[in-house]
Amino acid sequence: MRGFVHDQPAVRVVFGAGVFDRLPEEVERLGATRVLVIASPGRRSAADDLARRLGPAAAGVFAEAAVHVPIEVVRAACETARRLEADCCVTIGGGSTIGLGKAIALERALMIVAVPTTYSGSEMTPIHGVTAAGVKTTGRDPRVLPKVVMYDPTLTVSLPRGISGPSGMNAIAHSVEALYAPDANPIVSLCAAEGIRALARALPIVVEQPANLEARADALYGAWLSGAALGATSMGLHHKLCHALGGAFHLPHADVHTVILPHATSFNGSAAPGAMRVVADSLGASDAAQGLYVLAVRIGAPTSLKEIGMPADGLDRAARLATEQPYANPRPIEYAGVRRLLDDAYRGIRPTVTSS
Ligand code: NAD
Numbered sequence: 001m002r003g004f005v006h007d008q009p010a011v012r013v014v015f016g017a018g019v020f021d022r023l024p025e026e027v028e029r030l031g032a033t034r035v036l037v038i039a040s041p042g043r044r045s046a047a048d049d050l051a052r053r054l055g056p057a058a059a060g061v062f063a064e065a066a067v068h069v070p071i072e073v074v075r076a077a078c079e080t081a082r083r084l085e086a087d088c089c090v091t092i093g094g095g096s097t098i099g100l101g102k103a104i105a106l107e108r109a110l111m112i113v114a115v116p117t118t119y120s121g122s123e124m125t126p127i128h129g130v131t132a133a134g135v136k137t138t139g140r141d142p143r144v145l146p147k148v149v150m151y152d153p154t155l156t157v158s159l160p161r162g163i164s165g166p167s168g169m170n171a172i173a174h175s176v177e178a179l180y181a182p183d184a185n186p187i188v189s190l191c192a193a194e195g196i197r198a199l200a201r202a203l204p205i206v207v208e209q210p211a212n213l214e215a216r217a218d219a220l221y222g223a224w225l226s227g228a229a230l231g232a233t234s235m236g237l238h239h240k241l242c243h244a245l246g247g248a249f250h251l252p253h254a255d256v257h258t259v260i261l262p263h264a265t266s267f268n269g270s271a272a273p274g275a276m277r278v279v280a281d282s283l284g285a286s287d288a289a290q291g292l293y294v295l296a297v298r299i300g301a302p303t304s305l306k307e308i309g310m311p312a313d314g315l316d317r318a319a320r321l322a323t324e325q326p327y328a329n330p331r332p333i334e335y336a337g338v339r340r341l342l343d344d345a346y347r348g349i350r351p352t353v354t355s356s
Contacts, residue, residue: 032088095120121227153216166254174230181233198222238264304348
């Protein structure tokens with residue numbers, strides 16, 4: 001075995017149906033007394049309910065989280081946190097809400113308790129990002145990692161089929177890229193493989209039986225492990241491409257991941273045969289890229305960039321954006337190959353077989 005470095009983040013995880021009831025205990029355990037509850041506008045009632053449960057420890061609710069964390073929202077949230085003298089924020093929601101919590105934590109050194117209600121995995125990463133003047137700037141900082149993450153599948157029952165499936169594919173993408181990342185290690189690879197296995201098993205059931213708590217719990221478990229894998233490794237072509245597409249063409253985040261993943265996997269396949277074998281085995285498929293495509297079809301998730309609003313005349317620009325900066329990737333990044341990948345993804349064709 002080659003030598004490696006593994007940084008184990010100190011995040012307390014409280015997992016299981018009904019654990020949300022224990023939120024006040026967890027907040028008290030941290031010594032927090034002025035909690036700011038963060039949510040998106042659509043989850044306002046969940047945030048108000050959470051604040052009621054906290055009783056006197058709740059200082060206020062800020063339910064204006066928005067996708068890609070706009071700087072104006074961060075400023076307003078930080079001002080609210082300052083005015084309320086908050087010492088902790090509890091985020092209830094998906095990656096957008098957790099992203100806002102991270103931005104506040106960075107600015108005001110607040111503790112975070114995350115209650116994730118999608119499968120983005122963001123609660124397990126030190127990756128933060130803010131969008132200013134249309135440009136999203138991301139970074140890594142251990143200070144944005146939640147102190148506590150509470151995974152309660154009962155809170156995800158209301159997550160619609162059209163968000164559940166792509167959100168789970170977003171988490172699978174974290175694991176796929178972690179398996180071939182230059183800074184992967186055996187612990188991360190275990191998390192990634194198990195994350196893919198859990199999500200591949202859970203997602204078809206989640207979309208068919210949204211109230212199935214076993215499957216919802218399995219999906220959260222997979223999201224946790226996949227988020228941890230992403231947090232510990234560098235991102236390759238898949239994430240860079242999704243970042244470029246989402247930023248320049250305002251495509252829905254999880255949908256872009258779902259569409260690109262089989263094609264990015266096919267692109268990298270022959271350059272990372274070991275990782276591809278693990279992905280295929282974890283999916284229970286004979287081929288990694290095709291297995292991912294089949295899973296997306298099975299859960300009724302989008303398979304083409306065209307259907308999620310990508311303009312055909314933007315493909316050249318997207319390929320340029322994804323190839324202008326150098327970054328680590330199993331197969332060297334070059335414009336023509338990435339442009340072909342995008343063309344396949346635009347049309348939503350079944351990817352070619354990747355493994356030998
Ligand atoms: P999201 O947070 O934008 O949520 C999508 C929608 O689902 C929202 O309308 C939200 O209100 C709704 N929703 C959430 N939970 C619900 C529930 N239980 N029931 C009903 N509706 C619910 O989407 P997302 O995919 O979770 O997150 C995407 C964002 O997260 C992007 O900005 C992405 O860049 C970021 N992200 C960051 C990381 C990281 O490590 N920093 C990782 C993955 C994603």
